[in-house]
Amino acid sequence: GGVANNAGGALCKRGSSYTEFALYARVNEEGTLELIDHLGIRNLGETPEEILTRLENGDFTDADLIDDGRAASDTDYVNRIRDLDATVPNRYNADPKRLYEVSGSAGKVACFAVRVDTFAVPKSKQVFILGTNDPDHFVTMRRHILGTFEHLPEMGEYMNRATFTAAEKYAKDVALAIKYLGTDRLPRAYALKAKAEYLLNKIPFLPKYLPDIFLYYVSKLFPQHLPQRLRQYRDDYEHLLILVTADEAIEEARRYLEDDWGRTEGVGFFECSEREQEAALLHRFSAAGAGIRYQNLHQRTTQEVLALDIALLSNDPEWVEELPEEITKDMVLDLSYGHYMCHVFHNIYVYRKEADLERIKTLMLERLEARGAKFPAEHNVGHLYEAEPVVKDFHRQLDPTNTFNPGIGKTSKRRR
Structure with a gap:
C-alpha cells in the first residue's frame, strides 16, 4: 500500500515510499x-x-x-x-x-x-519539544536546519494547539492501545473494531460508530496520560514541534537550540526525558484520528470531516493559513498537523450540518493552488481529488483497458 500510494511518512531523510x-x-x-x-x-x-x-x-x-x-x-x-x-x-x-x-x-x-532499501537503526535518539506563538519563528528554524545542518534530524512533527487538545481528549484510547498492546496487536484490534462497527451500524436505532463512542468514554476512566511539561507547552504556545534527532544530529541540534534559536524572545524548548519522548511521539501518532473521533461524537450536528493532504512550497511563509469568514463561519474544529521539515500538512476541518462542504472544499483548494501547493501530498487521489494529467497518463499506461480501480482521480469508470 505504501509504495502504490506514494505514501509519505515523517522521516526527513527518506521521502515518499518508492521502488523500481x-x-x-x-x-x-x-x-x-x-x-x-x-x-x-x-x-x-x-x-x-x-x-x-x-x-x-x-x-x-x-x-x-x-x-x-x-x-x-x-x-x-x-x-x-x-x-x-x-x-x-x-x-x-x-x-x-x-x-x-x-x-x-x-x-x-x-x-x-x-x-525496498533498508536503513540502519540509530544508536541513540533525543527528542526536543519546541514552542512558539509566532509561525515565523518556525520558518527561521526550519530554514536554518535544512540550509546549514550537516546532519538532518530524523523528524520534525508539527501540531497546533487545537490538534494537541483534540488528541488528548478524543484519541487517548489510541495512545493507550499502542503503549500497552503494542503495534503488533493493533491491526487485529482494529479489525475487530471495524467488524463490530459494521454490524452495529446496521441497527437503525443505534448511533453510528458506536465502538468509537464506547472507546472514548472508556478512555476517560484512565488517568492523565500526558506528562505535565507537554501539557504546559500546549497551554503556553499555539504552535508545537516535536524535533527528533539521532546520533551526530543530537549535539548539532542541541547547540543550535541553546545558542541561537532558543534565545529568541517568545519561543521555548526542552529536551525530553524517555517518558516524555515516548508520550510525545504516541500523541502525535494518535492525533491523526482525533478529528474523526470528534465528528463521530457530534454526528447529529456536524458533517463528515473535510481532510486536506497538502504539500506546500518550501519557501511558502504562510504555512499557517488565515482563512476568510466565508470558509470559517460554520467551522467548529480546525486541526493542523504534519511533517514540518517536508512542508507537508494534514488539515482536518469539521463543519456544522448547514455548511456547503463541497463549495468550502473548492474554495480552499483554489487558494492553495494559487500558492503553488500540491494535493494530495502523500496519499493517492482516490475519489476525493482530481488527478493531474501526468497521473492520468501514468495510470492509462499501466491499465489501458481501465480494468483495475476504475474512476479514481475523478476519471471515467467505463472500460476502454
Whole structure:
C-alpha cells in the first residue's frame, strides 16, 4: 500500500515510499492479464505459478538478488528537502519522477512484491519539544536546519494547539492501545473494531460508530496520560514541534537550540526525558484520528470531516493559513498537523450540518493552488481529488483497458 500510494511518512531523510523493483500483474492493451517480473531476483521460475510459489516460500538466497542500478527508495530526497527555493513542493503524489510501475500505481495494477532499501537503526535518539506563538519563528528554524545542518534530524512533527487538545481528549484510547498492546496487536484490534462497527451500524436505532463512542468514554476512566511539561507547552504556545534527532544530529541540534534559536524572545524548548519522548511521539501518532473521533461524537450536528493532504512550497511563509469568514463561519474544529521539515500538512476541518462542504472544499483548494501547493501530498487521489494529467497518463499506461480501480482521480469508470 505504501509504495502504490506514494505514501509519505515523517522521516526527513527518506521521502515518499518508492521502488523500481516489483512483481505485479496488469491487464494489457489486448485485455490479457500478464505477470510482470521486475523484482530483480534470479531463478524464481518461468511461469506465474512457479514465480509466486517460490517467492511465497522464500525459495531464494542473497546470491539471487540483482543490483543493477535501479532505485529501491527515494535516494534524492535529502537534496530536495534542502532546496529551500524550489518551484515545486519537496514531495507530492503527482511528482512525475516518482511514478514508476508499482510506485504510485494506486491500485491500477495488482502488486505481489516489492524490494525496498533498508536503513540502519540509530544508536541513540533525543527528542526536543519546541514552542512558539509566532509561525515565523518556525520558518527561521526550519530554514536554518535544512540550509546549514550537516546532519538532518530524523523528524520534525508539527501540531497546533487545537490538534494537541483534540488528541488528548478524543484519541487517548489510541495512545493507550499502542503503549500497552503494542503495534503488533493493533491491526487485529482494529479489525475487530471495524467488524463490530459494521454490524452495529446496521441497527437503525443505534448511533453510528458506536465502538468509537464506547472507546472514548472508556478512555476517560484512565488517568492523565500526558506528562505535565507537554501539557504546559500546549497551554503556553499555539504552535508545537516535536524535533527528533539521532546520533551526530543530537549535539548539532542541541547547540543550535541553546545558542541561537532558543534565545529568541517568545519561543521555548526542552529536551525530553524517555517518558516524555515516548508520550510525545504516541500523541502525535494518535492525533491523526482525533478529528474523526470528534465528528463521530457530534454526528447529529456536524458533517463528515473535510481532510486536506497538502504539500506546500518550501519557501511558502504562510504555512499557517488565515482563512476568510466565508470558509470559517460554520467551522467548529480546525486541526493542523504534519511533517514540518517536508512542508507537508494534514488539515482536518469539521463543519456544522448547514455548511456547503463541497463549495468550502473548492474554495480552499483554489487558494492553495494559487500558492503553488500540491494535493494530495502523500496519499493517492482516490475519489476525493482530481488527478493531474501526468497521473492520468501514468495510470492509462499501466491499465489501458481501465480494468483495475476504475474512476479514481475523478476519471471515467467505463472500460476502454
